[in-house]
Amino acid sequence: MDTTIAHDNQPTPPGAETFPFQAEMKQLLDLFIRSLYSSKEVFLRELVSNASDALDRLRFEALTQPGLRSDADPEIRLEADPQARTLTIVDNGIGMSREEVIANIGTIAHSGTRELVQKIKESKSSEQALALIGQFGVGFYSAFMVADRVTLVTRRAGSEAATRWESTGDGTYTVSPASRDRHGTALTLHLRPVDQDDGMPDFTDEWVLSGIIKKYSDFVRYPIRMQVTREEVERDEQGKPKPDAPKKSIVEDKTLNSMKAIWLRKPQDVKEEEHHDFYKHISHDWEKPLKTITFSAEGRLEYRALLFIPSRAPFDLHLFGAEGGLQLFAQNVKIVERCEDLLPRYLRFLRGVVDSSDLSLNVSREMLQQDRQIAQIRKGLVKKVLDVLVEMQEREPEAYRTFWKAFGRALKEGVTSDYEYREKLLGLLLFESSADAEKQTTLKEYIARMKEGQQDIYFLSGESRALIESSPHLEVFKAKGLEVLYLRDPIDDLMVHHVSEFDGKKLKSAANANLDLTGKEEREKERKEAEAGFAELFKAMQKRLDAQVKEVRVSSRLTVSPVCLVGDGAMTPRLERLLAEKRGPSQRRILEVNPEHAVLKQLKALFDQSKDDQRIGDYSELLLGQALLVEGSELPDPTRFSQLVSELMARA
Numbered sequence: 001m002d003t004t005i006a007h008d009n010q011p012t013p014p015g016a017e018t019f020p021f022q023a024e025m026k027q028l029l030d031l032f033i034r035s036l037y038s039s040k041e042v043f044l045r046e047l048v049s050n051a052s053d054a055l056d057r058l059r060f061e062a063l064t065q066p067g068l069r070s071d072a073d074p075e076i077r078l079e080a081d082p083q084a085r086t087l088t089i090v091d092n093g094i095g096m097s098r099e100e101v102i103a104n105i106g107t108i109a110h111s112g113t114r115e116l117v118q119k120i121k122e123s124k125s126s127e128q129a130l131a132l133i134g135q136f137g138v139g140f141y142s143a144f145m146v147a148d149r150v151t152l153v154t155r156r157a158g159s160e161a162a163t164r165w166e167s168t169g170d171g172t173y174t175v176s177p178a179s180r181d182r183h184g185t186a187l188t189l190h191l192r193p194v195d196q197d198d199g200m201p202d203f204t205d206e207w208v209l210s211g212i213i214k215k216y217s218d219f220v221r222y223p224i225r226m227q228v229t230r231e232e233v234e235r236d237e238q239g240k241p242k243p244d245a246p247k248k249s250i251v252e253d254k255t256l257n258s259m260k261a262i263w264l265r266k267p268q269d270v271k272e273e274e275h276h277d278f279y280k281h282i283s284h285d286w287e288k289p290l291k292t293i294t295f296s297a298e299g300r301l302e303y304r305a306l307l308f309i310p311s312r313a314p315f316d317l318h319l320f321g322a323e324g325g326l327q328l329f330a331q332n333v334k335i336v337e338r339c340e341d342l343l344p345r346y347l348r349f350l351r352g353v354v355d356s357s358d359l360s361l362n363v364s365r366e367m368l369q370q371d372r373q374i375a376q377i378r379k380g381l382v383k384k385v386l387d388v389l390v391e392m393q394e395r396e397p398e399a400y401r402t403f404w405k406a407f408g409r410a411l412k413e414g415v416t417s418d419y420e421y422r423e424k425l426l427g428l429l430l431f432e433s434s435a436d437a438e439k440q441t442t443l444k445e446y447i448a449r450m451k452e453g454q455q456d457i458y459f460l461s462g463e464s465r466a467l468i469e470s471s472p473h474l475e476v477f478k479a480k481g482l483e484v485l486y487l488r489d490p491i492d493d494l495m496v497h498h499v500s501e502f503d504g505k506k507l508k509s510a511a512n513a514n515l516d517l518t519g520k521e522e523r524e525k526e527r528k529e530a531e532a533g534f535a536e537l538f539k540a541m542q543k544r545l546d547a548q549v550k551e552v553r554v555s556s557r558l559t560v561s562p563v564c565l566v567g568d569g570a571m572t573p574r575l576e577r578l579l580a581e582k583r584g585p586s587q588r589r590i591l592e593v594n595p596e597h598a599v600l601k602q603l604k605a606l607f608d609q610s611k612d613d614q615r616i617g618d619y620s621e622l623l624l625g626q627a628l629l630v631e632g633s634e635l636p637d638p639t640r641f642s643q644l645v646s647e648l649m650a651r652a
């Protein structure tokens with residue numbers, strides 16, 4: 001077979017159109033070339049990965065469009081020309097139309113590009129920049145790390161027309177008509193000069209190339225071939241080299257990779273690095289994964305999965321439209337590149353491959369969601385992943401903390417959405433707590449530390465640890481040595497709104513109106529005693545505060561502060577604030593007062609003496625304002641509050 005293809009080495013042909021790179025693209029490219037000096041060789045992994053995807057896509061599209069079926073053996077070729085200092089990566093995959101070239105190469109169809117470029121610019125070290133770039137997966141552009149000019153000639157399968165794309169990576173690219181004798185893509189890199197010190201070996205050298213392919217792309221399921229020249233001397237009948245016989249140069253094809261689908265191999269036969277390299281190949285991440293998960297199911301539906309937990313979250317994990325999804329293979333054909341139906345949304349951070357020979361090749365992408373087999377695989381995967389996380393939490397606490405930092409928030413989404421695994425997910429959560437300022441705790445650990453007679457799990461939400469810790473609501477917990485979980489992330493408030501208990505214990509806000517910390521009877525007695533003297537005053541206060549407060553009562557939880565607000569709704573004040581616009585005015589809560597506080601004593605004395613309704617009312621408003629401020633809520637009327645404070649100060 002003639003494998004030489006006329007690669008375009010000519011100056012830009014006439015009639016070519018020049019386009020500017022998208023602004024972010026240009027910036028990203030500059031950063032990219034500057035930051036990645038130490039790991040240049042990965043460009044080949046990226047380009048081979050694109051070629052392999054192109055072959056996958058042709059195979060898949062040919063299933064439904066027989067016209068695309070080609071008798072050529074799918075392959076990826078490396079063609080090196082040491083004289084011209086070019087390296088060409090050729091595939092006979094799906095190729096691209098002119099429109100596709102313009103849409104795919106030169107623009108980044110990614111939301112959040114601008115933010116990312118900003119972040120990279122602000123990053124403090126090149127390592128940090130590298131990690132950020134790595135998350136992004138700028139596959140094709142890695143070509144510019146090693147080349148100062150890149151030429152691509154491509155022809156879409158099923159079409160006669162070919163397109164040539166060229167750029168020196170300096171802000172513009174040109175697109176022109178071209179010709180190519182078969183479908184697929186040839187990407188020619190005009191290599192920068194060899195500079196071993198700068199991590200730029202000779203990328204036209206057979207051994208350099210085969211070493212990189214072995215290292216990063218051994219498992220690619222298509223042959224990666226290269227023509228190599230071997231010197232041979234004529235041999236005699238015994239196979240010994242004939243003396244003085246002239247040497248013959250033999251040119252032959254060599255396949256550089258073993259092509260074994262890594263997920264079909266027995267996990268114990270695969271080296272950890274091989275899994276890591278495979279992860280990098282599919283994810284475009286530059287860092288190794290935090291955890292590799294292998295799984296195979298037998299029985300009515302057989303499938304294998306090779307999944308990875310990345311070691312950090314992609315920058316857009318919590319942005320709307322963040323992409324998830326696993327590669328789905330059926331009978332050795334990749335049928336979906338990002339199948340989002342294989343995992344619930346809250347596990348969208350997993351990367352990997354699922355392969356089942358029982359799935360039909362005709363399964364349509366649109367129907368996947370309703371597909372019973374897919375649903376069954378999904379069930380198996382969720383269970384497996386959660387089991388791995390439970391095990392990781394128990395046996396590798398350090399790694400689990402890294403996981404938690406990156407993806408904990410996603411699991412919290414799971415608590416609110418996955419009813420089946422809610423309890424298990426709750427068990428996986430880590431919380432800040434009053435018990436330990438450094439180490440986060442699980443609910444199980446909390447329960448193990450519960451005091452004798454303590455019925456419930458307590459939490460309080462707030463913006464920062466310091467703010468929560470100085471909250472009046474915690475006073476009684478501190479006094480009694482009861483542990484409280486600190487909810488810092490607003491999603492926590494939403495979560496506890498959905499969840500009422502764990503392991504038979506109720507989750508209760510420390511600001512709940514109905515706490516039973518002291519034993520009910522004792523508390524009732526205390527309260528009645530205290531209220532006896534206050535009943536009239538409370539009535540007067542209530543009169544002024546009636547719109548916002550449904551009751552004023554003596555508190556058994558305050559030791560230092562004069563007042564606090566408590567409620568019996570399941571919503572935390574913060575959640576209420578978040579939802580306020582949607583839900584209208586907030587619920588009326590209970591104002592609890594500390595009868596031991598000097599302010600209350602003063603107020604009571606004033607009331608007993610003068611029954612000055614106006615002043616009692618004003619002071620009541622001030623007290624309510626304080627209660628709102630300390631919990632981080634907004635004052636309903638800050639001007640009014642400020643006026644009252646001024647009046648009070650003027651009087652003093």
Ligand code: ADP
Nearest residue numbers: 050051054095096104105137138139140141185
């Ligand atoms: P990614 O591969 O992460 O999508 P790239 O920048 O590497 O990003 O490639 C951009 C797009 O260009 C690919 O998604 C693909 O559509 C197209 N592409 C790149 N290389 C090839 C190729 N060899 N054959 C066909 N299409 C390709």
